[in-house]
Amino acid sequence: MIRDVLAKTVALVIALVVVGALAFASPLPKDVRVLLQNIEVYIAIYGIYVISLNLEVGYLGLPQFGKVMFLLIGAIAVGGIATKLVLLIYQNAIFKAMGAYPLAKISDYCMYYQYSVTSLVNQMLAQNPALGLGYFLFGVALAMVLSAGLGVLFAYPAIRLREDYLGILLLVSGEFLRVVTYYATPVACGVNGAVIPDPFAWALGETRTLVYFIATSAFLIATFLVFDAIGNSPFGRALRAIRDSETAAAVFGKDIVKFRIRVLAFASAFAGLAGALLAYYFDYTILGTYLPIYTFIGWTMLILGGLGNNVGAIVGVVVYYIVQTLLDIYKNSLQAVLHADPTYLAYAIFGLAIILVLMYRPQGIVPEKPVKTIDLNKVRERIQRKIK
Amino acid sequence: MLEIKGIVKQFGAFRALDGVDMTIERGKVTLLIGPNGSGKTTLINVVTGVYKPEAGRVYFHDDGKTLDITGWPPHKVFAQGIVRTFQIPQIFQKLTVMENLLAVARGQAGEGVLNAMREGRWAKQEEELAERAFEILDLVGLGDVWDRYAYSLSAGQMKLLELARALMAGAKLIILDEPIAGIPIAQAHAIFQTIRDVNAKGVTFWVVEHRIDIAFKYVDYVYAMASGRVISQGAPDAVAKDPKVIESYIGG
Incomplete structure (x- = not known):
C-alpha cells in the first residue's frame, strides 16, 4: 500500500534530517562530527546498494554473488567515461596551461599529469556549478544504464539454469570485469587509478561533505520509495x-x-547508482579494488538487517557501520589486548555474527512482512457482512 | 479437451511413460489411478511442461481450435487455461494463505515492474481478486486461517490450499494430483463434492487419486495405469472390476 510506503519514507527522511543535524550542525566536537559525516554518506550509498540487493536476494531468491560488479561499473561510468567527457570539454584550456591534450596519450596522462590536470579542471568546474551538476547527473545516469544492460548481459547465459549456476556465473563475471578493466589502462587509468574531477568543486571542506550527504540521502530516499x-x-x-x-x-x-x-536490470541499475556516488564522493577510483568481498559485505548487511525487508536492509547497513567504526576507533586498545593486528577482526566478528544470526534469528533484526497491497481486513469484513 | 498421444518419457534407462494415450473429455471429471511408480505424476508433469517428453504429442482443444502444447514451458501451458496441483504440496511457504491465492490470479496489471509503482492501476483489480479469494477459501474451509503464513498450516490444510489455489487460477482444465491423500474421510468427501460443484460450472477436472473407494463415487471416467502404460479405461464400475487393474494393485 502506497500509504504505508510513504509513512516509512517519511520516517526515513526524519531520521536522515536528525542524524544530518547531529553531524553538521550540533555542538559535538569537530572530530566526532567529521567521523559522523563520513559514516552517514557511506550509509546512504550502501543503503542504496543493499536495498537493491534485497530485491534480488530477499524477494526473488536470486543468488546475486556478483553484486560488486555494479559498484565497479558505476566507477567505470564516472572515472572512465564521465571524467573523460569533462576532460574533452576543457581540453583547450588544459592544452593552454599544460601544453598537451589530456587524452592524446592516455598512458602519459594517467602516469604523469592527471593530478595536475584534475586540479585545473576542478578550478574551472568551481566556476561553473551547472556544468558540474550536469557532469554529476550524466555519470549517475550512465552508471545506471550500463549496469542494467551489463547486469542482464552477464547473467543471460545462465538465466534459464538453476540458481546455483547463475550464482557462480555472476561471481565469475564480477571478477572477470574487475581484472580486465583493471589491466586495461585506457578504461580508468588501470593500476594508477583514475582521479575524478569533483562535480561539486564549488563546495569546500565541510560544505562539500554536506552537499554529498544531501545528494546521497536524496537518492537513498528515492531508492527506498521505489523499491518498497x-x-x-x-x-x-x-x-x-x-x-x-x-x-x-x-x-x-x-x-x-x-x-x-x-x-x-532494475536492481543492477540502482547498484550502479551506488557505485557512481561512491566514485564521485571518493574523487578517485582504482578498479582493482572492487573485490568480491564487497559483494559479501552487502550480503552480510542484508542478512543482519533482515532479508526481504527494505527497512531491514538499511538497519543492516547502519549496524555494520557502527560496529566497523567502533572497531576502527578502538583498534589500538584492541591491539594491546590481542597482541595481534586487529585489522582482520572485523571479518571474524561479522562472520561470527552471520552464523549466530542464521542459527538463532534467521529472519534478521527486522523480519520480512507480508506483501501489503490493499487492506485485506476491510475486504474480509465486507464479505462477512454480505454473507450475514 | 486434452488429447495425449503416444507419450514416452525416459529417465536414463528407466522408461517412466511408455506410449501413453489418453483423452480428457470437456466438462467431465476424469480419474487416473494406478499403483505407485506407474507414471501418473510424470504424465502430469509432461502435460504441464515441467518435463519434456521423448516422443508423443499433447493436444489441447479449446474454442474450436486445436493447439499442440507438447513441450511448452509451464507458464504458457497455464496461459491456455490449464492448472495443476502437486502431490507433495508446493505452496509458497513464506507467503500467507491469502497471498498464495492472490499470487496465482491470472492477468494481474500490477505484475509489471513499472505498473507496480502505480497503485491506481491495480488496486481495484486487487480488491476484486481478494473478494474472490475469500470466497474460495471459505468454500474449501480455509477462511479462518487466511492471514496465517502458509508454512504454519497442517499437512491437510496445505492440501486444501493447493486445491484453493487451483480454483483461484481461473482454469478451464484443473489437474489435481492426489487431492485427498492424508485427508480425513468426511473432509475427503467434501473435497470431491466441491470438485463436482465447480465442475457443474463448466470446469473440466482430471484427478489422480489412490483412494478409489471415495473417488469412484464422484467421477465420470477412469483411466488405470501400470508401469508407464494405460492398462484399463471406462466407467468407474467397469474399471473397478477389470482383473488387470486388480492384479496391478495387488501384484504391484
Missing part, C-alpha cells in the same frame, strides 16, 4: 512466490526468466 513500492505490489508478491517455489510459480503462469531479467 514495487515490493508491496503484485509484482513483489510474484517475486516471493517464485522464491518460495519456482516450479509452482511457473505452473501458475509466472515466466521465471522474464522476472529474473526485470529484477536484474
Whole structure:
C-alpha cells in the first residue's frame, strides 16, 4: 500500500534530517562530527546498494554473488567515461596551461599529469556549478544504464539454469570485469587509478561533505520509495512466490526468466547508482579494488538487517557501520589486548555474527512482512457482512 | 479437451511413460489411478511442461481450435487455461494463505515492474481478486486461517490450499494430483463434492487419486495405469472390476 510506503519514507527522511543535524550542525566536537559525516554518506550509498540487493536476494531468491560488479561499473561510468567527457570539454584550456591534450596519450596522462590536470579542471568546474551538476547527473545516469544492460548481459547465459549456476556465473563475471578493466589502462587509468574531477568543486571542506550527504540521502530516499513500492505490489508478491517455489510459480503462469531479467536490470541499475556516488564522493577510483568481498559485505548487511525487508536492509547497513567504526576507533586498545593486528577482526566478528544470526534469528533484526497491497481486513469484513 | 498421444518419457534407462494415450473429455471429471511408480505424476508433469517428453504429442482443444502444447514451458501451458496441483504440496511457504491465492490470479496489471509503482492501476483489480479469494477459501474451509503464513498450516490444510489455489487460477482444465491423500474421510468427501460443484460450472477436472473407494463415487471416467502404460479405461464400475487393474494393485 502506497500509504504505508510513504509513512516509512517519511520516517526515513526524519531520521536522515536528525542524524544530518547531529553531524553538521550540533555542538559535538569537530572530530566526532567529521567521523559522523563520513559514516552517514557511506550509509546512504550502501543503503542504496543493499536495498537493491534485497530485491534480488530477499524477494526473488536470486543468488546475486556478483553484486560488486555494479559498484565497479558505476566507477567505470564516472572515472572512465564521465571524467573523460569533462576532460574533452576543457581540453583547450588544459592544452593552454599544460601544453598537451589530456587524452592524446592516455598512458602519459594517467602516469604523469592527471593530478595536475584534475586540479585545473576542478578550478574551472568551481566556476561553473551547472556544468558540474550536469557532469554529476550524466555519470549517475550512465552508471545506471550500463549496469542494467551489463547486469542482464552477464547473467543471460545462465538465466534459464538453476540458481546455483547463475550464482557462480555472476561471481565469475564480477571478477572477470574487475581484472580486465583493471589491466586495461585506457578504461580508468588501470593500476594508477583514475582521479575524478569533483562535480561539486564549488563546495569546500565541510560544505562539500554536506552537499554529498544531501545528494546521497536524496537518492537513498528515492531508492527506498521505489523499491518498497514495487515490493508491496503484485509484482513483489510474484517475486516471493517464485522464491518460495519456482516450479509452482511457473505452473501458475509466472515466466521465471522474464522476472529474473526485470529484477536484474532494475536492481543492477540502482547498484550502479551506488557505485557512481561512491566514485564521485571518493574523487578517485582504482578498479582493482572492487573485490568480491564487497559483494559479501552487502550480503552480510542484508542478512543482519533482515532479508526481504527494505527497512531491514538499511538497519543492516547502519549496524555494520557502527560496529566497523567502533572497531576502527578502538583498534589500538584492541591491539594491546590481542597482541595481534586487529585489522582482520572485523571479518571474524561479522562472520561470527552471520552464523549466530542464521542459527538463532534467521529472519534478521527486522523480519520480512507480508506483501501489503490493499487492506485485506476491510475486504474480509465486507464479505462477512454480505454473507450475514 | 486434452488429447495425449503416444507419450514416452525416459529417465536414463528407466522408461517412466511408455506410449501413453489418453483423452480428457470437456466438462467431465476424469480419474487416473494406478499403483505407485506407474507414471501418473510424470504424465502430469509432461502435460504441464515441467518435463519434456521423448516422443508423443499433447493436444489441447479449446474454442474450436486445436493447439499442440507438447513441450511448452509451464507458464504458457497455464496461459491456455490449464492448472495443476502437486502431490507433495508446493505452496509458497513464506507467503500467507491469502497471498498464495492472490499470487496465482491470472492477468494481474500490477505484475509489471513499472505498473507496480502505480497503485491506481491495480488496486481495484486487487480488491476484486481478494473478494474472490475469500470466497474460495471459505468454500474449501480455509477462511479462518487466511492471514496465517502458509508454512504454519497442517499437512491437510496445505492440501486444501493447493486445491484453493487451483480454483483461484481461473482454469478451464484443473489437474489435481492426489487431492485427498492424508485427508480425513468426511473432509475427503467434501473435497470431491466441491470438485463436482465447480465442475457443474463448466470446469473440466482430471484427478489422480489412490483412494478409489471415495473417488469412484464422484467421477465420470477412469483411466488405470501400470508401469508407464494405460492398462484399463471406462466407467468407474467397469474399471473397478477389470482383473488387470486388480492384479496391478495387488501384484504391484
